[in-house]
Amino acid sequence: MAFIPYSKQAITQADIDAVTDVLRSDFVTQGPAITDFETAFAKRHGAEHAIALSNATAALHIACLAMGVGPGSRVWTSPNSFAASANCALYCGASVDFVDIEPATRNMSTSELEAKLQRAQAEGALPDVVIPVDFSGLPCDLADIRALADRYGFKILEDASHATGASYQGEPVGSGQAHATVFSFHAVKIVTTAEGGMVTTNDPELAKNIALLRSHGISRDPDQLERESEGGWYYEQIDLGYNFRITDVQAALGLSQLKRIDTMQAERIARADRYDKILAELPLKLPVRIADRVSAWHLYVIELADSARCDRAALFAALREAEIGANMHYIPIHTHPYYERLGFKRGDFPASVEYYEHAVTIPLFPAMTDAEQDRVAEVIRGAVL
Numbered sequence: 001m002a003f004i005p006y007s008k009q010a011i012t013q014a015d016i017d018a019v020t021d022v023l024r025s026d027f028v029t030q031g032p033a034i035t036d037f038e039t040a041f042a043k044r045h046g047a048e049h050a051i052a053l054s055n056a057t058a059a060l061h062i063a064c065l066a067m068g069v070g071p072g073s074r075v076w077t078s079p080n081s082f083a084a085s086a087n088c089a090l091y092c093g094a095s096v097d098f099v100d101i102e103p104a105t106r107n108m109s110t111s112e113l114e115a116k117l118q119r120a121q122a123e124g125a126l127p128d129v130v131i132p133v134d135f136s137g138l139p140c141d142l143a144d145i146r147a148l149a150d151r152y153g154f155k156i157l158e159d160a161s162h163a164t165g166a167s168y169q170g171e172p173v174g175s176g177q178a179h180a181t182v183f184s185f186h187a188v189k190i191v192t193t194a195e196g197g198m199v200t201t202n203d204p205e206l207a208k209n210i211a212l213l214r215s216h217g218i219s220r221d222p223d224q225l226e227r228e229s230e231g232g233w234y235y236e237q238i239d240l241g242y243n244f245r246i247t248d249v250q251a252a253l254g255l256s257q258l259k260r261i262d263t264m265q266a267e268r269i270a271r272a273d274r275y276d277k278i279l280a281e282l283p284l285k286l287p288v289r290i291a292d293r294v295s296a297w298h299l300y301v302i303e304l305a306d307s308a309r310c311d312r313a314a315l316f317a318a319l320r321e322a323e324i325g326a327n328m329h330y331i332p333i334h335t336h337p338y339y340e341r342l343g344f345k346r347g348d349f350p351a352s353v354e355y356y357e358h359a360v361t362i363p364l365f366p367a368m369t370d371a372e373q374d375r376v377a378e379v380i381r382g383a384v385l
């Protein structure tokens with residue numbers, strides 16, 4: 001029986017043609033395909049600016065820097081995420097802390113955030129940046145978090161690595177409810193460039209700074225130069241940047257994939273709806289639906305109810321035994337050895353640990369078949385009943 005992965009890229013002949021066209025062109029990097037990808041991505045996500053980068057981790061890192069995060073800054077994120085959502089703050093020399101999740105959505109709890117902000121204000125330790133994560137592709141409570149940001153004076157850097165194409169209250173994720181939004185194009189994500197990332201923002205200063213930090217902090221833009229130009233060759237390094245550029249080869253793949261985002265999303269939604277039906281009778285907690293949000297359905301995560309016959313480890317093992325690529329999203333960030341050495345304890349964010357102990361990610365990708373979904377459901381049924 002063929003192995004069913006938890007996620008898989010969908011590459012078409014059109015994608016391959018777009019990549020080979022770039023390989024035959026004059027530019028394989030720093031050429032026009034990058035701008036074309038950025039322009040199309042900004043348009044699809046309703047953003048004024050989009051800056052493509054080598055990956056989402058780099059995007060989170062320099063978006064933090066561009067927001068002024070540095071030594072002495074405080075950054076908060078969700079413990080139910082990939083480590084990069086927190087590591088980016090540490091790269092900048094800032095301190096990091098977490099806000100526990102809301103069990104229903106598995107996203108950062110807005111009420112926990114508000115309570116923590118009240119305590120932090122009393123202690124004079126308000127965060128500079130909060131990084132909510134659109135876990136599994138389900139947008140976080142952007143309007144409520146924005147209201148808190150305006151009241152308490154922090155910036156929102158939304159980690160939408162799972163949420164390319166998702167929408168919140170009728171607006172695309174990335175269209176400006178957060179101060180900046182980061183997307184990932186790793187092969188398992190919604191749209192892929194093999195490795196890649198994007199930041200969208202409506203803040204022109206932030207966009208300019210991110211673009212500068214992406215390429216060594218070096219500029220040729222007459223508006224940015226600090227001195228008189230010395231000739232046609234002239235450029236200046238005006239900040240300490242990195243090489244976090246994407247290539248034209250990758251951007252061409254991304255642009256080609258982006259043209260199919262609506263059909264790929266419809267396929268994911270159809271798969272999720274079908275899982276809801278075929279798993280409905282089992283002792284499981286299925287992903288929540290929220291009326292004002294359209295999830296990108298990067299992940300379909302089930303949680304075992306107390307009445308299930310097996311525990312999480314046994315269900316995971318049964319799926320793997322049956323050649324099904326079960327996965328785990330996420331081991332709470334604060335429980336990793338590195339974070340425990342920073343002083344965090346397992347019990348600090350109990351909802352994220354409770355969720356972790358019951359959750360399993362099951363396969364979901366656009367090309368999945370009914371037969372593959374039925375096979376997954378059959379193995380789950382055999383384990384939990």
Ligand SMILES: *Cc1c(COP(=O)(O)O)cnc(C)c1O
Pocket residue numbers: 055056057058081082084085133159161162183184185186195196197
């Ligand atoms: C994948 C992912 C990242 C990192 O993305 P890369 O493009 O692999 O660097 C960051 N945050 C979350 C939530 C992710 O899922």
